[in-house]
Amino acid sequence: CSTRAVTVSKDKTLKLWNLAVRYEAGEDPKVLASVDLSDECGAGRMPTRVALSAAGVAAVMIGNSLIFYKLSHGLAGTSVKLERIDAPHGSSAAVKWLAWSPTPHAIDGDAVEVLATAGSDKRVSLW
Numbered sequence: 001c002s003t004r005a006v007t008v009s010k011d012k013t014l015k016l017w018n019l020a021v022r023y024e025a026g027e028d029p030k031v032l033a034s035v036d037l038s039d040e041c042g043a044g045r046m047p048t049r050v051a052l053s054a055a056g057v058a059a060v061m062i063g064n065s066l067i068f069y070k071l072s073h074g075l076a077g078t079s080v081k082l083e084r085i086d087a088p089h090g091s092s093a094a095v096k097w098l099a100w101s102p103t104p105h106a107i108d109g110d111a112v113e114v115l116a117t118a119g120s121d122k123r124v125s126l127w
Contacts, residue, residue, distance in 0.1 A: 004032070006058050006071075008047035012037045014060060014079075016052070016071045033071045035079045040067060053100040053113045057082065059127075061095050064088075066117065066127075085127075089119030096120055 003020035014035040021027035037047055037060070045063035052058050058069045058079075068082040089095055097118040104111035115127040 004052065005029075006050050006052040008037070008050045008060060010046060012041050012047065014047065014050060014058060014069065016056075016058070033079060035069055035071070037062060040065070040084075049095065049098055051098045051100050051115065053115070054102075054104075055113055057100075057113065059098055059100070059115050061098065064091070064094065066095065066098075088117055088125060088127075089121050089123060093119040093121035093123075 003018060005017045005019055006014065007017065008014050014037055015031050016033040018030045018032050021029055035058075040062050041047070042063070047060055047062045049061040050058055052071075056071045058071055060067045060069065064087050066085040066088045068084075070080045070082055072078045072080075095117050099116055101114040101116070104113050117125045117127065119125070
């Protein structure tokens, strides 16, 4: 069971949350990192979907762009933008679903995390 969750919202922020709290002691979930997505959103574009990998990489859909961020929840709660993929399912297809594999996969001798996206084009892509 994971003790972290990630959210995106209409205020154009991505937040990494710590869910390992003692509710019986009156604790609430705490924000470990917050990313301002305003520069990526532009006019009329909003973050709509997000998935968090076990290694702390967030995949975010903003409009028709898939953007990857490495989240760090140290003292500063920083993030690094890793990559942006425009129109991952083509210019007329929207991404309807995304999810990371629960465990890394061995590819060419390396353990890598795999993101699956499903689009309105009825195709699944692996990243």
